[in-house]
Amino acid sequence: MSDRSAQEIWEVALGELQVQVSKPNYRTWLEKTVGLSHQDNQFVIGVPNTFIAEYLSKNQRCLIEKTLIGLTHHDVDIVFQVNGREPSQPTNHSSQERVPATKQISSRRFNSKYTFDSFVVGSCNRLAHAAAREVAASPGHSYNPLFIYGGVGLGKTHLLQAIGQEAIASNLQVIYVSAERFTSEFITSLQERQTEEFNHKYRSVDLLLIDDIQFIAGKEQTQEIFFHTFNELHNSNRQIAVTSNSLPQTISSLENRLRSRLEWGLIVDIQPPAFETRLAILQAKAEREGANVASEVLEFLAQQIQQNIRELEGYLNRAIALARLTRALLTPELAAQALKNIADKESAWNSVTPDQVIAAVTDSFQLAPLDLKSRKRDKETALARQMAIYLIKQETNCSLTRIGQELGGRNHSTITHAYEKVADEINTNPYLQRKLSEIQQSLHHQPRKRNNKLP
Ligand code: ADP
Ligand code: MG
Secondary structure, X not given: OOOOOHHHHHHHHHHHHHHHOOHHHHHHHHOOOEEEEEEOOEEEEEEOOHHHHHHHHHHHXXXXXXXXXXXXXXXXXXXXXXXXXXXXXXXXXXXXXXXXXXHHXXXXXXXXXXXXXXXXXXXXOHHHHHHHHHHHHOOXXXXXXXXXXXXXXXXXXXXXXXXXXXXXXXXXXXXXXXXXXXXXXXXXXXXXXXXXXXXXXXXXXXXXXXXXXXXXXXXXXXXXXXXXXHHHHHHOOOEEEEEEOOOHHHOOOOOHHHHHHHOOOXXXXXXXXXXXXXXXXXXXXXXXXXXXXXXXXHHHHHHXXXXXXXXXXXXXXXXXXXXXXXXXXXXXXXXXXHHHHHHHHHHHHHOOOHXXXXXXXXHHHOOOHHHHHOOOOOHHHHHHHHHHHHHHHHHOOOOHHHHXXXXXXXXXXXXXXXXXXXXXXXXXXHHXXXXXXXXXXXXXXXXXXXXXXXX
């Protein structure tokens, strides 16, 4: 496996770790990690902040080492490295921390796995694939714009990035960006009076690839800037390709002039794959992983998951992981077991409610739940409230608005502020770190108790 990149190995390792730790645990500590490098015996794992680095180093080092040794077949010395943090909401960060818009754009990386070579073609995506290849081969001269739409996890991002990577190999200037990122960069450029730079960057490329364009619906200024960018590129025969979850005419709150431009070129869809295609995708994936999986197992998995290729791949990873861990032969029964484990963990995870988090937090601070919902602002209560906000965001699916409601009707910006404050301080404040681990332990290590609220 030595020829595989650190990231590839790490992804398989994450698949295994996912089977072994609880879902909240995985989400909090492992989900946002990346494999950075792998040389001799040293394996460098990128983590979002020092808090996570310390936690993993203290609590999960053995498990991670064991997993990596199992995959690389040699001794592994792991190093956690804190990544340059990516501001999730650039509007709220101090200018000192902010990366200039131009830099963010050029640092967008492609996923090396998302190439035409690794894309399995079936009747569900044949047209989209052919159009994407055509666009990559002669950008600006075939279908412009290319509009690819379809459901979640069906390969839209994969195809869009494949176009980009092929074009880059032909020395073309390419920007691949999600519509969300495009929007936030635009907002940053407005705030920093750098719109000229923003425009220059986006209007000087040979190919502009925007993922999930439906995101700009309802965002007037972003639509406006995209409209002008589109015109300028299109007028000079430069290529635009976008993906979306639906047809231009069904994206609501999209300006008409933009909608009509998106319909100028070719619109292609990707449908959920048929059984044979799902099987072919699984076969290709197993081969890439170097795992020898019996065809009856692949067939079993292909029957189980029909609508989402990302899930399909995830389940294969877990089934392989479970077989490796238990040193058992991967049979359809074992694969079923892997699926069941996940389903169980997901339901356990979903059962963590904001109320349970609030109870755990107030328990630890020796306050009453009502204190957090009240207007009380003494230091202790304020800190407990901020930690509750942080933890609810980490541990549940709740939106910020919903968290605000749970905590006595506080508004979105209060919640965002509190969340970011804790997220920031946790890197440097040992008291906060200890408190947080303590509360998380009480949430996750006593799953039974959680359901019976403390008196
Ligand atoms: P979407 O952007 O449509 O939500 P993605 O492009 O992120 O979906 O695809 C989800 C996962 O499924 C990715 O890992 C991708 O490589 C894989 N995938 C999707 N379609 C195919 C395909 N036809 N062949 C191989 N892998 C695929
Ligand atoms: Mg996508």
